[in-house]
Amino acid sequence: MSNYARVTGVSEVELVTEEKPTTLPPGAVEVAITYCGVCATDTHNYTSGGKVPPAVFGHEWTGTIARVAEDVTTVEVGQRVVACVGPACGACAMCVGGHSEHCDLAFAEANGVDPHAPVHGGFAESVVVQARRVLPLPDQVDDVAAALVEPTAVTFHAVRRTAQELGALVVVQGAGPIGLLAAQHARHAGAGHVLVIEPNPERRAAAEALGFTDVREPGEATQEHLLALTDGRGADVLYECTGAAALLQPSAELVRRGGTLSLLGFPMTDSTVSYGDWQVRELRVVSSLAYLHEDFVGAVRSIADGSVAVAGLHTGTIGLSELAATMDELDSGRTSHAKVLVDPRR
The missing domain is CATH 3.40.50.720 (NAD(P)-binding Rossmann-like Domain)
Structure with missing residues (x-):
């Protein structure tokens, strides 16, 4: 069983317990979430009653590969990864037209509307995504820094x-x-x-x-x-x-x-x-909106080599049960927080 948070109404969040699938779809991996950052898009989704796709509510996540589908060879169980978008697909209209920097599939992944988008985001104990949607992390990037890779890529x-x-x-x-x-x-x-x-x-x-x-x-x-x-x-x-x-x-x-x-x-x-x-x-x-796969690669490298410092942006860590109260605080305009991370294990 696994828990995740979803928006059910204006400024309303509920925790849902779901049964994990016994098998993974082709090309998929299950990631055990370590941290998921809270951003302005999440707060807007919360206060608007769910105006963004469910997969986007909690999109700044990092974790460890818990399971892989039989056909996945790019990552393995136990690897630390961060959420990303996949490389340009080479087959969509934009790619075929020579505009791979605006790949339709990568854009859809960034916005949580691709054919394999999960039914919930990273405010969860685990999430199942396509293997192309995760990027392995070097040892120089710790878990807190990894949770800040997504805004760094933006x-x-x-x-x-x-x-x-x-x-x-x-x-x-x-x-x-x-x-x-x-x-x-x-x-x-x-x-x-x-x-x-x-x-x-x-x-x-x-x-x-x-x-x-x-x-x-x-x-x-x-x-x-x-x-x-x-x-x-x-x-x-x-x-x-x-x-x-x-x-x-x-x-x-x-x-x-x-x-x-x-x-x-x-x-x-x-x-x-x-x-x-x-x-x-x-x-x-x-x-500019969102990112490309290569932006995640560059973001990870810039954090790993110290060109960009992210640790100081982390101002608090909460559990899933504290998510609604934190959203209220962040929306109030009277918070001292910069970046709050959700630890689903708390």
Whole structure:
């Protein structure tokens, strides 16, 4: 038997006990979950009553291979793995058309709607997925760090898509987990200067603890500081990591003419922007969602070699029975947590 959590209504979660299948489908593995991170998508799903696919509720998981189907040869029982999306399939319309970086199958896996998507996510004691959906972990990445690979892959993908130039003056808007990871990737990618903008003093302190020396509150003084740094030009690249719809146009106005606005945060409402302003200044706008298989490979390597530090983002560990209360706290806007991990063994 195995327990998992699912959303049953607006701000309602129930624990379900299911019987494990006696045999695994072809190509599948069973993973015993060690940790599963809680992210904003999970909180939105909880408060909206289940608006995202069930497999996405708990998608930042890591664990150990408990069983493998007879035809699986890529991983073995006892290996530590992290959830990922599979490599480009080579057979979908996008792959056949030469656009494997937008493989339909990998995109469906990232969004929990592929043909083999499990009926629940990683807020569980175990989960059954296709073997292509797991990535073995090196010993240098411990279990807590492994639970943070998924958001690291999200930001790795975004910075890679942005094609930030060496020496760029970079602004990171928001110092939550996504902003802190994006800032580290930007630094690792050769940024000449990184300015982090964040209203929350605890998050500003977290950015400073990661070695960022130019961390400021939003406001007119910070805008003047940016203009002074750039002789009045503005940022070469701005990573918008808050997802606050009202910040989209103000963020764009911090970017120099011909610079890049990179969108990571996902707004839940429509945004109002000045298209004419963007056109006149020839802004380059890059959006990103989720990741590719190679982003997970890069994320694991960046954690293993110390280029990106994730341990400091972990601020609490709970059991499955505490999930609803934690979701309420995270949704309140009055939490000091950055990244909470669920340990289903507690």
